[in-house]
Amino acid sequence: MADSLYERLGGHSTLFEAMHRLYEKMQNDPVISHYFADMDIESLTRKQVSFMTRAFGGQSPSERRSLKEIHAGLNISNHDFNVLVRLLQETLTEIGIEIKLQHEVMAIIEDVRESVVSDSTDN
Secondary structure, eight states: OOOOHHHHHTHHHHHHHHHHHHHHHHHHOTTTGGGGTTOOHHHHHHHHHHHHHHHTTOOOOOOSSOHHHHHTTSOOOHHHHHHHHHHHHHHHHHTTOOHHHHHHHHHHHHHTHHHHSOTTOOO
């Protein structure tokens, strides 16, 4: 059996480092930083690592709410989501993730776009 994407990325320590760096970037990005004002970033990082672990084939407890429920009311646009994608790809490059694995990650991230982007936004 082939190693999961989670394992090929380097497991928990790699995902934690990536998400920690990603949230720093998102907090400082002029387009999407407002989503993270007054948020517990450490808690968000842990939740994101848990989600990514499951999404990439690792073992982690399931979230009780769907991604759509979690992001409801945030009015995240496609443009905002594209900023996240760009920042994630930058982060993965910075921590040395090979491009083939980055493409696998991005395919999974694109699969959740509809659950994160608000129906009412058309950017």
